[in-house]
Amino acid sequence: MSYKEFHIKKLFDLSNKVAIVTGGAGWLGKALSEALAQAGATVVIIDREGDQLSEIKNYFEKDQKIYVLTADVMEDRSLRSCIDQVASKHDRLDILVNCAASGSSLDINSAHFEDYDMAFHNGPAAYAIASQQAAIYMRKIGGGSIINMGSKSGVVTDNLEVLDGLTPDNLVAYGGGKASIIHLTRHLAVYLAKENIRVNCISPGPFPNETIQTENPVLIRRLVKHTPLGRIGKPYELKGVVVFLASNASSYITGQNILVDGGWTAW
Numbered sequence: 001m002s003y004k005e006f007h008i009k010k011l012f013d014l015s016n017k018v019a020i021v022t023g024g025a026g027w028l029g030k031a032l033s034e035a036l037a038q039a040g041a042t043v044v045i046i047d048r049e050g051d052q053l054s055e056i057k058n059y060f061e062k063d064q065k066i067y068v069l070t071a072d073v074m075e076d077r078s079l080r081s082c083i084d085q086v087a088s089k090h091d092r093l094d095i096l097v098n099c100a101a102s103g104s105s106l107d108i109n110s111a112h113f114e115d116y117d118m119a120f121h122n123g124p125a126a127y128a129i130a131s132q133q134a135a136i137y138m139r140k141i142g143g144g145s146i147i148n149m150g151s152k153s154g155v156v157t158d159n160l161e162v163l164d165g166l167t168p169d170n171l172v173a174y175g176g177g178k179a180s181i182i183h184l185t186r187h188l189a190v191y192l193a194k195e196n197i198r199v200n201c202i203s204p205g206p207f208p209n210e211t212i213q214t215e216n217p218v219l220i221r222r223l224v225k226h227t228p229l230g231r232i233g234k235p236y237e238l239k240g241v242v243v244f245l246a247s248n249a250s251s252y253i254t255g256q257n258i259l260v261d262g263g264w265t266a267w
Contacts, residue, residue: 154178205261
């Protein structure tokens with residue numbers, strides 16, 4: 001075998017690939033969508049109607065490789081229909097990034113049954129349904145890559161000193177949902193491996209959005225202090241890992257959870 005044919009640029013190249021990013025209008029989803037397009041893929045963002053979606057449409061207006069579809073990504077029929085539409089239009093589906101998220105921020109003493117329902121419905125359940133539907137089309141082309149968005153909160157518990165007096169003490173529903181996504185990733189990876197469909201997870205650390213940065217400077221200072229690299233994450237810092245996992249550069253990697261957390265979980 002000649003390794004010259006596996007040039008690094010070719011391994012990371014996503015030309016002629018079609019990708020879906022659910023929740024692609026969000027703080028992190030926007031960067032993920034942009035990264036895949038910059039690597040050559042045709043990207044379809046699926047997200048709920050709202051101000052964020054309008055902004056993302058304007059932001060990507062002149063980008064010929066990024067399209068936007070409006071759908072309720074937390075509703076079974078709507079989500080499946082959108083994935084069918086994308087695969088039918090482009091005659092293939094190579095990459096799925098499950099990035100959509102919404103849920104409760106109540107703490108362990110205040111959360112109700114409905115809060116847990118929401119966290120698991122909008123997290124692992126929605127990701128599983130999207131993956132199930134996407135796999136139908138990935139099989140037809142001999143494989144694909146599914147990338148789920150987890151969180152450091154699905155790996156370690158919240159640091160109560162960081163949250164004290166600022167946010168709920170223990171985001172148990174959120175953390176439980178993210179932990180489920182990470183383990184769902186492993187199960188899907190094993191079941192889909194024989195069809196050359198790889199499934200991996202990205203778990204960001206502290207990536208607070210601009211609103212939180214502006215309105216909660218005390219929290220930001222605490223996050224910075226607790227992070228070994230001494231700063232919060234910036235959305236562009238997820239670009240490299242999503243392209244890596246979507247491309248042939250990671251062709252022998254499946255069932256993994258990659259933490260992008262500035263060292264948060266290394267303490």
